[in-house]
Amino acid sequence: MRFDLDDQQREFQYSVDAYLAAECPLQRAMRPHDTGEPDVALWRGLMELGIGGMLVPEAHGGLGLGLLDLAAVAEAVGRHAAPGPFLDHALATLAIVLAADETQRTRWLPALASGSLRGTVAMGEGGGAWLAGAWTLEPGESLDGTKLYVPHADGADLIVVGCRGGQLAVVERGASGVAITPVLSTDAGRPLSKVSFTQTPCSLLPEAAGDRMVDAGLVLLAADAYGGAARLVEMSVDYAKMRAQFGRPIGAFQAMKHQLADMAVAIEPQIGLYWYAAHAFDSDPAAAPLAAAIAKASITEAYPRLARRAIEAHGGIGYTWEFGVHVWLKRALADQAFLGMPHLHRARIAGLSGW
């Protein structure tokens, strides 16, 4: 029995954490919020660390690792609220790994692994229609229809589009009939677009792996949310030790202690939910959908609550734009809503539990 990350997983997590600590200080995480410009350069640095190849088989130029390895990295990305297409590129890559035929894999995977091609995923159709079962676009040689909330669609080389029956289709950059309309996004670090397809040529992937891809997305969102929420606890604790009022650090007051203790209890015991969900995805597919739903519902629901409390703990300064805690709050709201609100997944938890 060993329920823990292994040394290699810790090392990957650590190297990404160290890279982001150096390259993604608060000003960097805030920049997309200030300028409205996406930040893809930071993600390029992650690709140079080899992150793009983690889920790609060795035969196709990757490292052949599992979702748990990648989720541990996603936690570090979430800690720093790092802007950029980490999640969408990972899911697009995974879609090819899971669903493509050998020719398609050979064509795309090495370039996705190195980051010379950038992918994203088009899943949502509005009104909570995120999951494979709710996708309505007809799979075929060309696509017609509209997807909402597509991250980093502008400039993406591949868009993996979810179709009816959990089928996945790949639209390449420059394909005809694609209209990308950016929308103002709560989390400016991961900007979204509406993407419409009109008689757009596409490559259909043979395996209907939509459900699996969504499950992986749920796990990665949960890991991102865990990382961000745990960071907020640390930031709030550090602030409470440093900020003095009435002649002593505010962290000496019991009201603050209890708030901070409640915050820690609300998130830290949940780390095993995303670990287990990722582990199940890799090693116990029958258990994976329920475990992914539990991790997503529970951790992404805790995250915005925790972000609110963290801003409260910082007082007036926490409510200012420059201080930057709001970057995590906005990321929390996005982690919560992307791929479906927690209550949607709780309804699935009930069904998957056989109630």
Added chain:
Amino acid sequence: MDLHYGPEHDTFREEVQAFLRAAWKPGDDAKAFRRKAVEAGYLYRSIPRKYGGSEQAPDILKARIIADAFEVARAPMELKGNGVQMLVPTLLERGEEWQREQFVRKTLEGEYKWAQGFSEPGAGSDLASLRTRGELRGDQWVINGQKVWTSYARECQYMFALIRTEPDAPKHQGISYLLLDLRQPGVEIRPMKQINGGNDFNEVFFTDAVTPAHWIVGQRGQGWSVSKSLLKHERNMLGGIDRSEAMFNSLLGLARRVERDGGPAIRDAWVRDRLAALKCDLEAQRRSSHIQLTRELAGESAGRLQMMNKLAQSNFAAAVSELSNAIVGDESLLSPIGNEKPGNERWVNQYMNSLAAAIAGGTSNIQRNIIAERGLELPREGGVE
């Protein structure tokens, strides 16, 4: 990540299961069975054989396997209660040889039952301010004062108690850990009625009660440190996932039985949503316990995760009770108190009982102090010792 126990432990599980098939069927005499199980090395594993234990090398996985297998077979586990879970480990760690010989075996076998004499009317969360006095006169301690919230005192023969024996010493250094016989004229026990109508706990008054001079664990004035391992032990005792899981499973049973809008409550969307939220909590507790187990196996500290168990479990119990009352619905207007055969309203009692979890063994606010001061290293405020 490896969630399997490994071949050595799989073999061990088979051994335990074979033992249970041969040695236990429901209805058998529990005491005789426990003797056999101790003989086989399955119960009281950390306790030396000469005191009635089975003296096995510590192995957390084996302990877990035994607990699971006994649970499945519904075979009697180790006795619970203050004596086995609190006094015995203390005597093994800090007691004298004659104390272990005289008390441990009979406590393990259920012959001696022990009350815990810690809290006083003026000393609850601030336990070290306790004032019950003990004076050494000749070869015995003479005790005067009062203890409170003493569970099952009327059924117990003995008490282990924190008594102020050095009134001039600083507050933590003036306390001794004494053992005493409750069945004597100087001890008066008055039951207290609880909010659930029960009266498990009591006030215990000492008026020139006596106990022999050598019925002290550790030296004079060391009682506080002697008791500290106990508090730690009690927190672990209350922090396990088994209780949360059992609670949740009964709640699921309730939701399947009770009708709501013409169907079982478990078909109701709101009930399903709330049950799923609780399941998320329960799974987090389960995974957290696996992390703690992994760290212990590696000889590392589980860090502040361990400090969160009791608060997480008390919060869970409260949430289960809120939902159970909502499912019971109209019948929560009925009182189970005084009803010999209560229906679903017995969940109202569960609702009351869940409050005890948030108070006994260190209130939830004391848990928050511990997490904040020891776990998050916020400035200490004199509350947590």
